[in-house]
Amino acid sequence: MGCFSCIRPSKNVKDYDGGDIDTNSSVGGKRRENVNGNVSMKKSGSARAKGKDGKTPSMGNAAHSFTFKELALATQNFREANLIGGGGFGSVYKGRLESGLVVAVKQLNLEGLQGNQEFIVEVLMLSLLHHPNLVNLIGYCTDGDQRLLVYEFMQMGSLENHLFEPTQMPLSWSTRMKIAVDAARGIEYLHCKVNPPVIYRDLKSSNILLDNDFSAKLSDFGLAKLGPVGDNTHVSTRVMGTYGYCAPEYAMSGKLTLKSDIYSFGVVLLELITGRMAIDTTKSPAEQNLVKWSRPYLKDPRRHVHMVDPLLEGQFSIRCLHHAVAVTAMCLQEQASFRPLISDIVLALEFLASQPEDSRRSRSHTRTSPSPSHVVDAKKADLRMQGRENRPC
Incomplete structure (x- = not known):
């Protein structure tokens, strides 16, 4: 398999749970990396983020510290007209900094210790981690009891919006596969290029x-955790995340692994394919949970076309659909060890996304048999991971 190599994690690095993380990996505006280009996130006593006392981290040159006045000015005093999103975490506003840069400003609802810890984790994570498929953190604000995060502005909003808002134009099959590849590459970076690995959660x-x-x-890293290191197979933590996306073993036991993210990714793939x-x-009760509803369809190739988002209007290749469903089904394996590695998923999705546009626009509601050449190419990109245990990427 064309897997990317991960560095061997240091055995003295333990899971971050509101404790200390070395933020000195940003020195003079540059990250400290090892010879393989992997980002080190080892703990140190030199720069500490202590969730228990509510102190915020010293970020050096990694992210800019804004005053509340600056962000109020940028968002026109957080005008409702500038509101672009919201939820239990708080509200997100579109803003324009004095420099003219358009940004997204997240104003957090801090509910005690947990909210402050999530703020600290997000600032630390996004200041240390840099990848084209992770949202860029520009800065933060900690004036008084205010906790705000400033991100690059993503003009097209969220995938959720484009899939489920009736006012949005439907996403084409090729765009959906492109989005899937990008998201997978972001997870691959967290799992395979960071020491120790990061579980998005x-x-x-x-x-x-x-x-x-x-x-x-990928955005919103408030729930991210450092993954298992050394001989450990998981980290134990309070169950967090969003119902419908959480891996079953994590929801039941609180045991978190890299494969927990893989299950969640499978749910996102299912949303991309089905539009549900x-x-x-x-x-109806039988259709409320997407994964449960999809199980019979995932198992029967003859039913794959019947689970596809009707907004696609048949504009996709039936062969590409079968491969996409196969990747999805393996991500959603109930036994975590049977789920694929993210690097294998990236390889398979890159194959699907690379198919010429005209081949995607074949008749999708008739049964077709893949050509021998297509089968050979598909096998090269297939996921030969059944029965794999957690191993380095």
């Missing part, structure tokens, strides 16, 4: 943001 369509070209970036929400209480 909140992968869902609302956390995948899109720019003008529909390039996708992970949880939709407006549907």
